[in-house]
Amino acid sequence: MKHQTILLWFRRDLRLHDHEPLFRAWDQGADILPVYVIDPREFGETPFGFAKTGPFRARFLKESLLNLQARLRARGSDLIVLAGQPETLLPDLARQTGATAIFAHKEVTSEETHVEAALEQALFAQGIGLELFWGSTLYHLNDLPMPVQSLPEIFTQFRKQVEKMAGVRPVFETPGQLSLPPAVPAGLTPEAWGLEGEAPDARAVLPFAGGEEAGLARLQDYLWEGDHLRRYKETRNGLLGADYSSKFSAWLALGxxxxxxxxxxxxxxxxxxxxxxxxxxxxxxxxWRDYFRFVAKKHGNRLFFPGGLKGDSARGRQDDRLFRAWQQGQTGIPFVDANMRELWETGFMSNRGRQNVASFLVRDLGLDWRLGAEWFESQLVDYDVCSNWGNWNYVAGIGNDPRENRYFNVVSQGKRYDPKGDYLRHWLPELAALPAAGIHEPYAEQRRQLAAAGVHLGGNYPHPVVSMDRRRSRA
Ligand SMILES: Cc1cc2nc3c(=O)[nH]c(=O)nc-3n(C[C@H](O)[C@H](O)[C@H](O)COP(=O)(O)OP(=O)(O)OC[C@H]3O[C@@H](n4cnc5c(N)ncnc54)[C@H](O)[C@@H]3O)c2cc1C
Known part of the structure; x- marks a missing residue:
């Protein structure tokens, strides 16, 4: 159906390129009213009491909205930013502006789909349509070679089938000039968005500026200027610097x-x-990213259950002292602490780091995996509900693929991926004076040997909260 005025609801798709709802509305020649709603439910607390959207993501979101607004303005349009519940605000806005439809991207997890359902119901009473488009994955949902209910439980099977039988659709054209409806209500000014946030520490891998322009610039830089893609497979397990991996995740997460x-x-x-x-x-x-999104669609809220996708009945502990030590990078296990401090100070951590600290929380500390998943949710600049909770399920051994149930020996992992200790020295000033030998294990015996050699740990680097020697022999 052709519409005169369409309300374009931006969600986790803060871009103009390859944006099907925007393209479809523009292609019809409709007047388009772009709107973003800051929903207070996304800024409350997680069940364990962390900020649902921590300071790094709040800042990234603000920058992304500002950039989207500027890009829309450059095309003769605008971005109206409101605060409240989309299911109440959007029907009002549609009525005020005479919009006959709302176009948006579809989400998959329950908090988001509940909003979609409530909005659809509210609009139905007014005879306004809600058209939701699938757009967050590489492979389109409708192009999968199997219904999502029959998604293989093993990633490799999924990957082989999509690679063989599905294609990746071409990107949608980025619209040129856009036209607004005649009467555009005022939105909130950026000062009233309440998204102040925090910039990452100067030691961060990247400054992570939010927005489509910065995302496209990073793509250009990683592939073309820096020519880093040709060595990605060799460098992707790195820990230090901007270019060991793409760092696309933060821009992907907000679309x-x-x-x-x-x-x-x-x-x-x-x-x-x-x-x-x-x-x-x-x-x-x-x-992999696609897979976690389809897994979330298939399994729904089981992703968040204590027993995970598998429905495991074993439970981790909720020990506040041990959790705080992990969260604040004070476990006395250098490789874990360096990674956790990087997350604390910057909102980012490498994939290698994430696997290790998650395994350590679950298997070495014996803590409830949801504590870790919620802390990541709060803190990560690239938090993505499906990738985060999906990966945590896997590392905790309660995901759907039994072969992913692996124990990471964090000390030997540290030695392997940071053989000279450069990453540890970058994040742990207490260990800055230590030579490569022994830096990954500054434990009692090693401390004695170091002291005998005249090397003393600076600051108050903690004693290990668990004995890694014992863990290692068990592993
Ligand atoms: C416990 C845990 C929690 C995680 N939480 C998140 C999260 O909230 N958001 C998030 O985007 N990623 C998450 N990841 C996956 C992965 O660690 C990050 O995507 C990656 O480190 C981001 O850096 P990059 O963009 O440089 O990745 P690259 O190595 O350059 O990879 C390119 C892209 O592929 C995707 N990707 C890579 N690895 C994975 C993976 N294991 N799962 C899903 N997608 C992947 C990401 O979109 C990434 O941007 C998590 C991993 C673990 C082990």
Missing amino acids: CLSPRQIYAEVKRYEQLRVKNASTYWLIFELI
Whole structure:
């Protein structure tokens, strides 16, 4: 149906490129009213009492909204930002502006789908349509070679089937000039958005500026200027610096970058520069991202249950002292502490780090995995509900794929991925004077040996909260 005025509801899709709802509305020649609603429910507390949206993500969101607004204004449009519940505000706004439809992207997890259902109900009474488009994954939901209810429980099976039987759709054209409806109500000014947040510490891998422009610039930089993609498979387990991995995650999570746009650029890079195992591996990782989204769609709230997808009955403990030590990077296990301090100070942590600190929380400290998942939810600049809770399920051994149930020995992992201790020294000033030998294990015996050699730990680096020697022999 053709509409005169369409309300375009931006959610986790803060971009103009490859945006199907925007493209469809523009293509119809409709007047478009772009709107974003800051929903207080996304800024409350998690069940364990952390801020649901921590300071790094709040700042990234604000920058992303400002950038989207500027880009819309440059096309003769605008972004109206409101605060409240979308299901009450949007029907009012549609009525005021004479919009006959709301276009938006579809989400999959329960908090978001409840809002969609409530909104649809409120609009129905007014005869206004809600059109939701699938747009957050590389492979479109409708192109999967199986109904989502029959999604394989093992990632490799899923990947092989989609690679063989599904294609990635081309990106949607970015609209040129856009027209607003005749009467545009005023939105909140940025000062009233309440998204102050915090900038990452100067030691961060990247400053992580929010917004589509910064996301596209990072894509350009990682692939074309820096030419880093050709070595991605070799460098992706790195810990220090901007370029060991793409760092696309924060922009993907808020939809400032579309995975199909990344795919199209990788294909272009393969044609113009090089096609190798590394160029494939970035796509492989994006398929993991897709998989977690489809898993969430298939399994619903089981992703968040204590027993996870598997429905495991074993429960971790909720020990406040141990949890705080983990959260604040004070466990006395250097590789864990360096990663946790990076997360605390910057909102980011490498994939290698995430796997290790998550495994440590669950398997070495024996804590309830949901404490860790909620802390990540609060703190990560790239928090994505499906990727976060899906990965935590896997690391905690309660995901759907039994082969992913692995124990990480955090000391040997640290030695392997940070052999010289550079990453530890970057984040743990107390250990800055230590040489490579022994820096990963400054425990009693090692401390004695170091003291005998005249090397003393600076500051008050804590004693380990668990004995890693014992853990290691058990592992
Ligand atoms: C416990 C745990 C929690 C995690 N929480 C999140 C989260 O909230 N948000 C998030 O985006 N990623 C999460 N990840 C996945 C992964 O660690 C990050 O995507 C990655 O570190 C981001 O850095 P990058 O963009 O440089 O990744 P790259 O290595 O450059 O990968 C490219 C892209 O592929 C996707 N990707 C890579 N690895 C994974 C993976 N294991 N699962 C899903 N997608 C992946 C991401 O979108 C990433 O941006 C989590 C992993 C673990 C182990």
